[in-house]
Amino acid sequence: MEFLQSHSRVEMISMAVALAAIVGGTAYYYYVTKKPKGCLDPENFKEFKLVKRTQLSHNVATFRFDLPTSDSVLGLPIGQHISCRGKDSLDEEVVKAYTPTTLDTDVGYFELVVKMYPQGRMSHYFREMQEGDYMAVKGPKGRFKYQPNQVRAFGMIAGGTGITPMFQVARAILENPQDKTNINLIYANVTYDDILLKEELDAFAIKFPNQFKIYYVLNQPPQVWDGGVGFVSKEMIQTHCPAPASDIKMLRCGPPPMNKVMAAHLEALGYSPQMQFQF
Ligand SMILES: Cc1cc2nc3c(=O)[nH]c(=O)nc-3n(C[C@H](O)[C@H](O)[C@H](O)COP(=O)(O)OP(=O)(O)OC[C@H]3O[C@@H](n4cnc5c(N)ncnc54)[C@H](O)[C@@H]3O)c2cc1C
Secondary structure, eight states: OHHHHTSOHHHHHHHHHHHHHHHHHHHHHHHHHSOOOBOOOSSSOEEEEEEEEEEEETTEEEEEEEOSSTTOBOOOOTTOEEEEEEEOTTSOEEEEEEOOSOOTTSOSEEEEEEEOOTTOHHHHHHHHOOTTOEEEEEEEEOOOOOOTTSSSEEEEEEEGGGHHHHHHHHHHHHTOTTOOOEEEEEEEEEEGGGOOSHHHHHHHHHHOTTTEEEEEEEEEOOSSOOSEESSOOHHHHHHHSOOSOTTEEEEEESOHHHHHHHHHHHHHTTOOGGGEEEO
């Protein structure tokens, strides 16, 4: 009562406003700093249920796995991957790396786009997987560290399924209006039908014409084709990627023979080891 009597109405309102600001500020601080806990364990495999399988072509499918609750996030740092465990056709255990195409802004689930090779050991497991089956996953894995605006531009060279980490990094950059990083992606495949995530990549190029550019390269192009032909060459890199500089980075991910050739091309073009990263 004494407190009430010793303060004017204006003072009381100001104090109430200040208190509300502190409470509101605390809630905001809590919201931005206390991210939801991820579901991965780097030491132990954890089981996730396949809830949706969407066949994209004869040998590529999207696999959607549920997280424990509808507001759970996977908790995988951008550009890192997970280890998936399955059994091959001889019932022997096999563990392989996969990069989800989803981010932690996709809540309650994560998705993998997987290409299944006829003789592939883990491919066999994915081919046999039915909705309702479980897969064991461990992670995060990988050395890539993403920070918004960490470089002026990323040049990306991807082959086949090597597009998945590039896609994840590109999505994180383009979905963050504060991140002004430019992206120049060269994406190589054998045939047109092998191109993964084409619709999504083309949508990026249309929505962010000044920030995201893509150049497709095919070994066996269709009759009408305005992209590159053959293997990714030094000239293609020179034309379509940022020139060597201390504030750019060239990211590579493809089959081992392609990675080797790309590393040699980049070295010959003057990209230092610090300007390169291989997923
Ligand atoms: C960091 C990282 C992330 C990855 N992310 C993905 C992803 O998101 N989606 C995805 O589908 N894969 C991804 N991969 C590849 C994946 O880890 C497996 O290598 C792939 O699924 C083949 O495994 P497999 O056991 O079925 O084939 P294996 O038993 O290892 O190979 C059997 C045969 O399959 C064929 N084959 C295997 N791999 C290739 C290839 N890359 N190109 C051409 N032919 C091949 C070859 O004929 C080979 O002899 C990623 C790899 C890495 C390193």
